[in-house]
Amino acid sequence: MANRDLHGGLPGPQGGDIGGLLAEVLADMPDAQLHGLEGIARLRDIPRGGVVVTEGGRPDEIGYLIHGALGMQKQLPDGRVHIIGLLVPTDMYGRLFDGPAAYDIVALTDARVLAFPRDAFERILVSSPEIERRFLVNVLDELDSAREWILLMGGHKIVERLASFLLILLRRMLRGGRHRVPGAPIMVRIPIRRVDLAHYLGTTPESVSRALHELEGQGLVRLRDAYEIEIADLPGLVRVSGADHLGAERAG
Amino acid sequence: MANRDLHGGLPGPQGGDIGGLLAEVLADMPDAQLHGLEGIARLRDIPRGGVVVTEGGRPDEIGYLIHGALGMQKQLPDGRVHIIGLLVPTDMYGRLFDGPAAYDIVALTDARVLAFPRDAFERILVSSPEIERRFLVNVLDELDSAREWILLMGGHKIVERLASFLLILLRRMLRGGRHRVPGAPIMVRIPIRRVDLAHYLGTTPESVSRALHELEGQGLVRLRDAYEIEIADLPGLVRVSGADHLGAERAG
DNA sequence: CGAAAACATTGACGGTGGTCAATGCTTGAC
DNA sequence: GTCAAGCATTGACCACCGTCAATGTTTTCG
Incomplete structure (x- = not known):
């Protein structure tokens, strides 16, 4: 596998x-x-x-x-x-x-x-x-990345951390050369399995799953499959993340 | 003040x-x-x-x-x-x-x-x-410090984080030149107020207080006053901290 | 010294999330 | 195709901690 x-x-x-x-x-x-x-x-x-x-x-x-x-x-x-x-x-x-x-x-x-x-x-x-x-x-x-991560880990609620994670991921992708197509939906690919992501966010796979589907329930993201995430409401996601993450918006 | x-x-x-x-x-x-x-x-x-x-x-x-x-x-x-x-x-x-x-x-x-x-x-x-x-x-x-901190923030329970914090503090103090006197009790001075420590551990002053006094209840530390902490059981504290923090022991 | 301010601590209560267990879904092998 | 393995998801239960509120303690200042 x-x-x-x-x-x-x-x-x-x-x-x-x-x-x-x-x-x-x-x-x-x-x-x-x-x-x-x-x-x-x-x-x-x-x-x-x-x-x-x-x-x-x-x-x-x-x-x-x-x-x-x-x-x-x-x-x-x-x-x-x-x-x-x-x-x-x-x-x-x-x-x-x-x-x-x-x-x-x-x-x-x-x-x-x-x-x-x-x-x-x-x-x-x-x-x-x-x-x-x-x-x-x-x-x-x-x-800087490490400090950003510390900030993320400070978010108490898992939904916050997850939102921050998605935004960081998005920004890194954009930094990596690929640019947004104005009309197209914003897609983010979670590059790792749930277990690893959980270990990364300092939580469990179960909680990650719940948080992800809660974000979907709020209409902020959409799950094509377990790894392909469509960002449906970027400002909303930023709001949930707690931190500002303005970089993600500017980079768009 | x-x-x-x-x-x-x-x-x-x-x-x-x-x-x-x-x-x-x-x-x-x-x-x-x-x-x-x-x-x-x-x-x-x-x-x-x-x-x-x-x-x-x-x-x-x-x-x-x-x-x-x-x-x-x-x-x-x-x-x-x-x-x-x-x-x-x-x-x-x-x-x-x-x-x-x-x-x-x-x-x-x-x-x-x-x-x-x-x-x-x-x-x-x-x-x-x-x-x-x-x-x-x-x-x-x-x-390194930043990564160490990320690891600390990964500890789910506040007691874990606090123990890690004390150990990090101890190691930094030792690094700073002062050495342990073999007979004397190991003392650590928390250099900041509870609120700041709480913000640092990603929690609240109340939880910090509780965690600190729980460690005292377990006989791992003793509180001279709110800031002067005596490490009564170093290995025990290391155990609670979750991570290894061998540096703190080696440095002794 | 006495009063007020700044902190720390303790208590009660409710929500978030960790844990354990069961169920789905997808992939790959035969 | 069927089967098994690896993951993801969902549900139920309860410990932990964030919140609000009250009480203690120490420091500062008149």
């Missing part, structure tokens, strides 16, 4: 145009720098459930996610799992100049990543201020 | 040894670099409730917290407040190479900060790879 199409399909059987992918992931980077990276990049496919980085292990690669979804998750002593970060395409993972990873990174869907050996990546980073600055900005972005 | 001693007292009426503070905050930084920064540093006292950075405004300074506690907080449209980050001494605030702030930063207690004008700081950063690398590590640390 790992082949279930949660990730929207891979572009081709291999689609191995590394240079093109690099340019896409690291937009506005001078070509000269890109070529240095291209030499050491490696394309890797990971089946759902596959572990990319293990907690406690010293990750030996830095990577950019091309397709699918990765989750940064932590196993609690009592068996529960909590997902503390979701990676969608163009997001980066891996640690630099730093100790062991504090959490696992696992593939929540079949995924494809563009990976760099850690040491080589660090060498290039040190020798090239542009890339290092770029990387710094990446980390600052991640920090 | 702004003079209530939540922050452990300031070292002196002015205590303005900027060089010494810098060396403390930026440990393991070559002296040459420190002198460049010393010239532009400015010591600033902020009363409780004072706003350090305003959401949406372009922060014009970068600072390190010397004493007290700062909160990064967001005002929700419905009037609720949510604190998404707590800054304790040696933590850094401010944004570089970047847009407007996404949240307010306010003083939760009377506080003292070591501030740098943003542009001058950026100039020094660009011209000095050591400091830039150092700054990058700072940001990575912040990212």
